[in-house]
Amino acid sequence: MMYRFHPFHANRPAPQSYMGQHIDKRVLPAAVPDTLMASAGKTLTLMDDAKLVLGRINSSRDLASKLMTAAQQSNLPVVHKLLQTIPTRxxxxxxxxxxxxxxxxxxKLGQVDCCHLIVSIKWNEF
Incomplete structure (x- = not known):
């Protein structure tokens, strides 16, 4: 499994509190939504790819069976080969x-990881 640094979770000092109320003395920069908007656009494209993969798994019993069998055997090359038959970007x-x-x-947005879409689907009912 690959672990990546996520800039969304940067180390920041905890806000000070006074009688249960948080006092945040940091001066935040003005909101410039350009990067947020670009990341949202890229995520929409990722959602299209995820929809293609899920749609193909949902509609093809043969693909679903082969994918599940290969994954249960930890045969990652076969899993990748099966996924490459789906025309995702x-x-x-x-x-x-x-x-x-x-x-x-x-x-990526330029050289920076901008967005991640994680999809988990089950095949066992434990």
Whole structure:
């Protein structure tokens, strides 16, 4: 499994509190939504890719069976080969466990990771 640094969780000092009320003395920069808007746009594209993958799994019993069998055998090359038959723009990072499979679709905005779409689906009812 790949772990990445997420800039969304940067180390920030905790706000000071006074009698249960938080007092935040930080001066925040003015909101410039350009990056947020661009990230949202890229995420919409990732959602289209995720929808293609899920739609194909949902509509093809043969693909679903082959994908599940390969994943349960920890045969990652076959899993990737099966996913490459689906015409997505971004190929997901795949992981699986005995309960199901997880797809991570990610995108960059320039050189920076801007968005990640994580889809987990089950195949066991434990």
């Amino acid at each position: 971004v190929q997901p990072v795949v992981s699986f466990n005995p309960d199901g499979i997880r797809f991570v679709f990610d995108e």
